[in-house]
Amino acid sequence: MSTLHPITVLDKPEQEKFLISSQSQRRNQISTIINKELLVTVYVVDENRNEQLNFSTQLLGINPDHDLLILDSTPNQELNSQITSGAMLYCATTINDVPIEFKLETPRQTKLADRPVFVTPLPTTLIRMQRREFFRVNIPAGISAICYFPTDNNPKKVELADISIGGFSILIHGPFPRPFEIDDILEQCEIQLSLNDSFEVALKVKNHIKKPSKNNLETTLIGFTFIDMPESIQSQIQRFIFNIESKRLRTR
Numbered sequence: 001m002s003t004l005h006p007i008t009v010l011d012k013p014e015q016e017k018f019l020i021s022s023q024s025q026r027r028n029q030i031s032t033i034i035n036k037e038l039l040v041t042v043y044v045v046d047e048n049r050n051e052q053l054n055f056s057t058q059l060l061g062i063n064p065d066h067d068l069l070i071l072d073s074t075p076n077q078e079l080n081s082q083i084t085s086g087a088m089l090y091c092a093t094t095i096n097d098v099p100i101e102f103k104l105e106t107p108r109q110t111k112l113a114d115r116p117v118f119v120t121p122l123p124t125t126l127i128r129m130q131r132r133e134f135f136r137v138n139i140p141a142g143i144s145a146i147c148y149f150p151t152d153n154n155p156k157k158v159e160l161a162d163i164s165i166g167g168f169s170i171l172i173h174g175p176f177p178r179p180f181e182i183d184d185i186l187e188q189c190e191i192q193l194s195l196n197d198s199f200e201v202a203l204k205v206k207n208h209i210k211k212p213s214k215n216n217l218e219t220t221l222i223g224f225t226f227i228d229m230p231e232s233i234q235s236q237i238q239r240f241i242f243n244i245e246s247k248r249l250r251t252r
Contacts, residue, residue, distance in 0.1 A: 004054070005041040005092035010101040010127055018127040026126045027062070029100060030069065034059045038093050040071070044079070046087040053079065060117060069123070073109055073116045083118070084109050091123075102126040136164040137244050145240075148190040151178050155190065163193075165237055167206065167225035173217055180205045180222050193240045202227040 009015045020026050033040065037058060044053040057072040073080050083089070089104040107120035139145045139160050147170065148155040156176070161169045168191075172180075184205040192198040206223040 004056075005039075005094060005099070007043060007090050007092050007101055008099065009129075010090055010092075010103060010125070015127055018129055020126045020128055023124075026102075026123060029095070029126055029128060030059065030062065030102075030122060032095055033093060033100070034061060036095070038095070040091050040093045042071075043090040043092075044083055044087045045090055046082060048086070053082075055079070060112065062122065063119070067122045068119050069104065069121070070112060071107075071118050071120075073118050080109055080116070080118075083107065089120070095128075099129040100127065101129075136162050137241050138162045140244065140248070143244060144192065144194055146192045148192070149178065149186065150188050160191075161221065163237065163241065165226075165229075165234055165241075167203075167223060169221055169223045171211075172220045172222060180208060182207065185227070186224075193236065197236055197240070199233050199236065201229065201233070 009018060020029065039056050040059060042055055042057055044055075046053075055074045055076075057074070060070045060072060062069055074083075084107060086106055088106065090101070091104060092099065092101045094100060102123040103125040104120045104123055107118035110117060110119055139162060145160040145163060145168075147158050147160060147168070149158060156178070158170045158172070161171050163169075182205055186203040186205070188200055189203050190198055190200050203224040204227055206225050208220050208222045211219040211221055
């Protein structure tokens with residue numbers, strides 16, 4: 001079963017800081033995907049249909065004379081017809097565990113050595129996430145990492161389950177005084193990473209995943225991303241992550 005790579009920032013405001021503006025660098029990233037024979041998840045974006053379709057494929061090569069990208073088509077001819085009838089392709093993969101996302105124009109279908117393939121211009125929009133943005137560490141026992149969420153009464157204190165430069169997760173056991181809906185914006189949340197390091201942040205709810213519980217108490221893992229994080233606070237988080245990793249390596 002192939003891994004489904006998600007689209008995280010493509011076509012969103014936060015994509016700007018990850019965009020690769022150089023055409024030669026974009027070509028290099030695509031060439032790496034081809035040479036490593038990496039699987040790519042393709043999301044079919046068709047404004048005329050409400051359903052979301054995706055498939056896994058491989059990039060087969062580049063036609064250097066016309067700056068065209070060649071990729072495998074699907075075994076479903078009905079889907080192939082939909083794709084070539086005006087759909088945009090949002091693509092995601094990873095290179096050495098670093099997420100890559102790019103957008104392709106509507107392709108045309110042809111044959112390469114009797115093999116059905118798609119042909120489309122090389123992407124002009126390609127995102128390469130920075131490793132530090134998504135490198136996430138679990139918070140070990142004995143390390144203080146807390147978020148205070150504003151509620152109608154007093155702020156609600158919750159321990160962090162993990163953290164990265166881009167965001168963090170919490171585990172909620174049972175009901176919580178405020179709902180966390182996907183894409184909700186939470187202002188004036190206070191993060192405390194040690195007795196001395198605390199700062200106020202704005203958060204966006206990214207996902208929530210229900211987890212099985214042995215005592216019939218519902219447990220939910222909720223993920224948040226930071227919004228407009230100043231570099232000074234990023235540095236604090238980076239130092240906190242470095243300290244956790246250093247302690248972990250010393251105790252191995």
